[in-house]
Amino acid sequence: MKMRGAGPANDAEDDLRRRWVVSISAFDALIAGDQKIEYKDWMPDGYRESLIRQIAQHAHSEIMGMQPEAAWISRAPSLARKAVLIAKVQDEAGHGLYLYAVAETLGARREDLLDALHEGRQKYLSFINYPTLTWADVGALAWLTDGAAVVNQVSLCRTSYGPYARALVRICREESFHHRQGFDLLYTLSQGTPAQRRSLQEAVERWWQPALAMFGPPDSLSTHSASSMAWRIKRATNDELRQRFVDLCVPQAEALGVRLPDPALRWNPERGHHDFTPPDYDELMRVVAGHGPRNKQRLAHRRRAHEEGAWVREAAAAHAAKEAAKQAAAREIDAQEAIAQEVDAVEEEWPLWEVFVRPRRGVGHTHAGSLRAPDAALALHSARDLYTRREEGVSLWVVPSRSMTSSDPEHKDAYFAPAADKQYRHASFFPPPEGVEGL
Ligand code: FAQ
DSSP: OOOTTOOHHHHHHHHHHHHHHHHHHHHHHHHHTTOOBOTTSOOOHHHHHHHHHHHHHHHHHHHHTHHHHHTTGGGOSSHHHHHHHHHHHHHHHHHHHHHHHHHHHTTOOHHHHHHHHHTTSSOOOGGGGSOOOSHHHHHHIIIIIIHHHHHHHHHHTTOSBHHHHHHHHHHHHHHHHHHHHHHHHHHHHHTSOHHHHHHHHHHHHHHHHHHHHTTOSOGGGOSSHHHHHHTTSSSSOHHHHHHHHHHHHHHHHHHHTOOOSOTTOEEETTTTEEEOOOOOHHHHHHIIIIISTTHHHHHHHHHHHHHHTHHHHHHHHHHHHHHHHHHHHHHHHHHHHHHHHHHHHHHHHSOEEEEEEEOSTTSOOEEEEEEEOSSHHHHHHHHHHHHOTTSOOSEEEEEEGGGOOOOOGGGHHHHHSOOGGGGGGSGGGSOOOTTOOOO
């Protein structure tokens, strides 16, 4: 029963609350049933914000991640390696684009996300702030950090947000090429000279820790893992993924003949996993805070690239506006054609007839007007009702309008203007002699 005094405001609040309960139950049921949430679905604000945060950082990492390798494109030791590196760097730009587009489905604006990156308000993964000192670093970076990215992102392919999951399936397919070509590069070095093998070992030593740190802080210190796991944004914790990565790397390192730089690294038969030294989180936090060896250069380069690319964005926007105007004009023409087609259809079923009435015997039929009718008999009936209701005529003609040919209004002058040079056509041109009549 409704309480006395419960006004419209309370009704509206109740309704809102009821709808919210229905929405959150539907959302919880989808998550519990391991179903995907799509962008039109209702979702809690926290879920949306957490996704935007993670996806934006992921996108930033992809486009920032182009830099350590792009520096080696001009120095690649063969055309084949150069082509592969170009393709990889281009893929990373592409991954950034897929991911910014996913963040946009959640209501984020790409310009805002890029501003946040450029102003240091949003993070990107710390490994990007380390230098690629030698060609072997290019291989180690790809083998280890792309390897870590694959481990993380294969798990994220099952994330609960549909557009993110679908983008990740595509990204993972490309990342496995990145990972593989890195291993191939290192394998080639491992078969080379002692100096090449040395550079391989040194590069792996430089990249092992940054790769381990890609999985984030330990679970006990992770800010977002609990909520992200509950919402199934993340499908495995930071430590679970890190362990998976180490277990995969050990046999690959053996194939490369390279030593992973961790004295504590060994197989633990009881756990069925390798024990290893976790990454140095103080260092991770230092680098994330902007004090890594390349933070300043990477961000400065990124800002410069963004500024230098402004004309491309402006040109693309101008082109898009022009195309939109063209399409609007085409739509207008389409609309006109649709009207014309409609008119044609009416014309087919209910053609137009011209009505001529003879007012009395002995005079010609004169045009009285037009009407629509499906056939001649009905046109005649209608013409009688319309034009001779008051005994205006003694005879009627109905003629299909389309059977009539008329002069073109544009030819009015040529057809009808009195020809000044043909006055002789008028009788008045020939004045009769005085006194002559009857002419
Ligand atoms: N560096 O509470 P958690 C690629 C931040 S790149 C910097 O555990 P969460 C291209 C974290 O964001 C691969 N920051 O956070 C490439 C959070 O900061 P916030 C890109 C880090 O989100 C490859 C705070 O610490 N892949 O493929 C790092 O639950 C090779 C607390 O951490 C992805 O981004 C770090 N290492 O878990 C190019 C995967 N770790 O937001 C060239 C998607 C943590 O509170 C060569 N992301 N932080 O300010 C994820 O899976 C997650 O976001 C984690 C972090 C696992 C990174």
